[in-house]
Amino acid sequence: ETGVTQSPTHLIKTRGQQVTLRCSSQSGHNTVSWYQQALGQGPQFIFQYYREEENGRGNFPPRFSGLQFPNYSSELNVNALELDDSALYLCASSSSLRYEQYFGPGTRLTVT
């Protein structure tokens, strides 16, 4: 059974730029969620995708957007990057039948 994978591992961007982060779900999972973890904080829910549509969203502005593909992989896009967007971005996959979510290793984004 393949776990959740994310790419890239690390990324450095400049304020105002756009970034795309990628995630492959664990096999058998049809739901993917994205979280932002700032230093010293717990992960914060950004949004969730099911059947290629966003079906849940946390308190994040529209410049955070995503996609889910037919193979259940996913992308997180962030436009107009701000310094506060510097964080660890975590992808989690799950089955729509269960509450437990399984996380990837994350992408460390630094905005300068």
Added chain:
Amino acid sequence: DQQVKQNSPSLSVQEGRISILNCDYTNSMFDYFLWYKKYPAEGPTFLISISSIKDKNEDGRFTVFLNKSAKHLSLHIVPSQPGDSAVYFCAATRGGADGLTFGKGTHLIIQP
């Protein structure tokens, strides 16, 4: 407004003894609770969960207790082992497309 609180940033326990990690929540709509463990440079790993209709769930060395009237849950690890040293996150959800709401984490250190 922090809906899930872990009030101990760190906890030090001797190897072989019991580790007790605590978590409080404010949202009475939360239906399911989970504990995750996180090592540096890795994503959170799911440990154990409990539904709001139960008050206890056991899995090997890990037991989670839920007190709904007090809006409090705890994770017991017996016996504590050196590999248990990590940051532990408490999370809660209303289910569906709600995402997980995390606490800030407790850094557990197991002393030899």
